Amino acid sequence: MSLPSPQxxxxxxxxxxxxxxxxxxxxxxxxxxxxxADGNIVAEAGNDSLxxxxxxxxxxxxxxAALAARRLSPAALxxxxxxxxxxxxxxxxxAIYWCGIGRVVYALSEHAxxxxxxDHPENPTFSLPCREVFARGQRRIEVIGPLMxxxxxxxxxxxxxx
Numbered sequence: 001m002s003l004p005s006p007q008x009x010x011x012x013x014x015x016x017x018x019x020x021x022x023x024x025x026x027x028x029x030x031x032x033x034x035x036x037a038d039g040n041i042v043a044e045a046g047n048d049s050l051x052x053x054x055x056x057x058x059x060x061x062x063x064x065a066a067l068a069a070r071r072l073s074p075a076a077l078x079x080x081x082x083x084x085x086x087x088x089x090x091x092x093x094x095a096i097y098w099c100g101i102g103r104v105v106y107a108l109s110e111h112a113x114x115x116x117x118x119d120h121p122e123n124p125t126f127s128l129p130c131r132e133v134f135a136r137g138q139r140r141i142e143v144i145g146p147l148m149x150x151x152x153x154x155x156x157x158x159x160x161x162x
Contacts, residue, residue, distance in 0.1 A: 023156075031060045
């Protein structure tokens with residue numbers, strides 16, 4: 001397994017800061033960015049799945065991956081990294097795989113997220129690590145995480161209380 005680089009920490013902090021902005025706008029505090037091999041942000045997204053107006057499939061990772069797939073060639077996607085404030089769920093891991101993104105770096109683990117959200121009806125966690133989803137595919141995706149979980153948990157503080 002690879003170790004995170006200073007660039008990884010920089011972009012992960014950017015995704016965490018974006019998750020705070022998303023929360024401040026009243027939505028679920030998740031965010032993701034896609035960075036190309038040259039260190040350029042090519043896509044960023046916040047979660048847009050909050051009912052009643054949101055679409056439950058518009059998780060930040062899925063939206064960012066889809067935007068990147070429209071902006072980069074398959075070869076460039078294979079060298080790109082998706083940075084996420086939280087571990088991609090099974091749906092988002094599938095989107096990352098199908099878009100051809102070659103690397104994922106995430107902050108908050110699904111397990112730690114469950115500790116924050118509990119049984120909140122708007123975030124029924126799926127106990128399926130993204131590594132397990134990726135391991136079932138024919139293409140290798142490098143995964144680094146969890147990292148900076150305390151920083152990534154901060155935007156969730158008090159959000160999931162009923």
